[in-house]
Amino acid sequence: MTWLTLLLLGLVMLLVLLVVLQPDSKGMPPGPKGLPLIGNLFDLLWEDSPRYFNRMAEKYGPLYSLQLGLRRVVVINSSHWLTQAFVRQGDMFNHRPRGTVLSFIMGGKGIADAEDQVWRESRRFTLHVLRDFGMGKSSVEAYVNRELHDFLETTQKKVGQPYDVHYDLATSVLNIVWHMFVGERFTMGDKNLKWIVDSLEMSLTLVEQGGFLNYTPMLQFIGTFLKPKAFKVGANVKHRLDYFTQLIADHKNNLDNPDRPFDFMYEYLAEQRKQIEQGRKDIVFTDNQLKWLISDLFIVGLDTTVTTLRWCLLFLVRHPEIEEKLFQELDSVIGIDRHPTYEDRLRMPYTEAFINEVFRYGSITPLALHGNPEETTLNGFRIPKRSWIIGNIYGIHWDRNVWNDPENFRPERFIDKDGQLIRSENVVAFSVGRRNCLGESLARIETFQFLTGMLQKYKFGVPEGHPIPGLGCQCGVTLNPKPFDLLLTERSAKAG
Numbered sequence: 340m341t342w343l344t345l346l347l348l349g350l351v352m353l354l355v356l357l358v359v360l361q362p363d364s365k366g367m368p369p370g371p372k373g374l375p376l377i378g379n380l381f382d383l384l385w386e387d388s389p390r391y392f393n394r395m396a397e398k399y400g401p402l403y404s405l406q407l408g409l410r411r412v413v414v415i416n417s418s419h420w421l422t423q424a425f426v427r428q429g430d431m432f433n434h435r436p437r438g439t440v441l442s443f444i445m446g447g448k449g450i451a452d453a454e455d456q457v458w459r460e461s462r463r464f465t466l467h468v469l470r471d472f473g474m475g476k477s478s479v480e481a482y483v484n485r486e487l488h489d490f491l492e493t494t495q496k497k498v499g500q501p502y503d504v505h506y507d508l509a510t511s512v513l514n515i516v517w518h519m520f521v522g523e524r525f526t527m528g529d530k531n532l533k534w535i536v537d538s539l540e541m542s543l544t545l546v547e548q549g550g551f552l553n554y555t556p557m558l559q560f561i562g563t564f565l566k567p568k569a570f571k572v573g574a575n576v577k578h579r580l581d582y583f584t585q586l587i588a589d590h591k592n593n594l595d596n597p598d599r600p601f602d603f604m605y606e607y608l609a610e611q612r613k614q615i616e617q618g619r620k621d622i623v624f625t626d627n628q629l630k631w632l633i634s635d636l637f638i639v640g641l642d643t644t645v646t647t648l649r650w651c652l653l654f655l656v657r658h659p660e661i662e663e664k665l666f667q668e669l670d671s672v673i674g675i676d677r678h679p680t681y682e683d684r685l686r687m688p689y690t691e692a693f694i695n696e697v698f699r700y701g702s703i704t705p706l707a708l709h710g711n712p713e714e715t716t717l718n719g720f721r722i723p724k725r726s727w728i729i730g731n732i733y734g735i736h737w738d739r740n741v742w743n744d745p746e747n748f749r750p751e752r753f754i755d756k757d758g759q760l761i762r763s764e765n766v767v768a769f770s771v772g773r774r775n776c777l778g779e780s781l782a783r784i785e786t787f788q789f790l791t792g793m794l795q796k797y798k799f800g801v802p803e804g805h806p807i808p809g810l811g812c813q814c815g816v817t818l819n820p821k822p823f824d825l826l827l828t829e830r831s832a833k834a835g
């Protein structure tokens with residue numbers, strides 16, 4: 340065979356590949372034209388996906404499509420289209436994309452990555468148990484306040500010295516959900532927990548939800564799993580799952596104890612037993628599913644809220660004038676002699692505006708990744724079966740047409756001329772529709788209680804000789820501020 344024949348053969352094979360693999364984008368929303376087979380994939384090498392998707396929306400509008408590797412991706416960059424897709428057509432767009440690095444690790448189990456019956460039953464059951472805990476009512480505040488109390492005691496020892504609050508905050512936030520889910524709490528400074536938090540954050544940046552590797556089926560495993568931290572993360576995931584397996588075994592041993600406490604895991608195992616006794620064939624309440632479900636709740640219950648509170652502290656440190664306004668409102672509504680309650684927020688519009696602005700600016704979970712099991716239409720455009728539907732939460736929060744100056748941190752944008760709170764449908768930090776955040780009420784209570792509790796006790800500053808912490812962040816599944824040190828100064832009197 341001559342070189343020429345080989346070359347021709349190569350060209351023919353390339354053409355066949357192009358025809359067979361090139362995704363059919365006929366009738367889909369308009370968008371940037373990319374290269375054959377690769378599409379616009381390489382753009383993601385230079386820019387974080389939420390920012391890139393937002394930039395493309397300035398050119399192609401709030402609903403557009405693009406090809407990333409071999410994936411057909413539809414990007415939603417406005418709250419209007421987010422509602423149309425995830426709420427109005429919520430039954431169609433409630434799947435998750437397959438083939439992501441995350442879905443490889445999670446295999447469709449648990450809740451956040453599950454679909455169909457497993458997802459429906461897990462979500463319904465989890466919501467039901469959370470309601471029994473009094474989610475959205477005052478009883479859940481008791482769990483939050485207990486951890487807040489321990490947190491404030493711990494921070495007391497750090498007054499006057501450079502302090503990275505991250506791990507103590509993580510311990511307290513995790514304890515809130517962990518107490519509810521499995522009846523356990525970690526002690527402050529627990530070495531095992533520090534290791535868990537590190538490994539979790541490492542995995543969340545490793546899988547970078549909207550990043551380059553997710554769209555390259557062949558490269559993603561090589562690319563992801565050859566990263567130096569991948570082995571460490573892999574070992575840590577196993578360690579975490581072994582710990583959950585042990586918890587399940589302990590709960591099973593104690594299930595018939597009439598004095599056992601009330602927690603999510605016991606409720607789940609009791610439901611599992613009931614369904615087995617009823618002889619249900621299609622049972623989804625298995626030990627394996629429970630292990631992944633707990634793992635999901637552990638991850639989402641920890642990282643998102645800690646990140647939110649770290650953004651809050653970052654803005655307090657960067658804007659002493661905003662901190663002062665928050666304290667003035669707090670002092671006039673609550674004072675410093677009693678603990679804040681979640682009800683107090685109704686008389687604290689500036690604090691609510693600050694939290695809204697943190698949710699907008701920080702866009703903690705920048706992308707909501709959905710999929711559609713069947714071909715459908717959206718705004719008259721064809722959406723082929725199993726497209727990736729990306730709700731660009733970050734893009735909605737940073738849309739210049741909506742916010743004018745999205746790059747400025749300005750709680751006042753949520754305050755009207757009478758000093759009242761403006762509620763905006765363009766803040767969608769918890770997403771919308773059938774798959775919206777299941778822990779929204781809890782997260783809102785945690786944020787308000789911790790923020791006001793901390794403000795009541797401390798002024799926040801930058802330690803001498805340290806730079807003012809910047810706004811740069813690490814983009815993984817969540818947008819995380821880089822590590823920074825605080826200086827706590829006690830306010831003169833103490834609450835409670």
Ligand code: HEM
Pocket residue numbers: 450451452462516635636639640641643644647703704706707708709730732768769770771773774775776777778779781782783
């Ligand atoms: C400020 C903190 C939080 C933010 C900003 C946040 C945001 C989100 C977002 C954007 C989603 C994806 C929604 C979608 O795909 O459309 C989500 C899903 C989820 N969140 Fe949260 N979340 C927070 C805290 C929590 C907490 C504390 C819990 C747990 C108790 C929780 C439980 C969940 C669960 C289980 C899902 C998956 C829902 C499903 O797939 O059906 N989240 N969250």
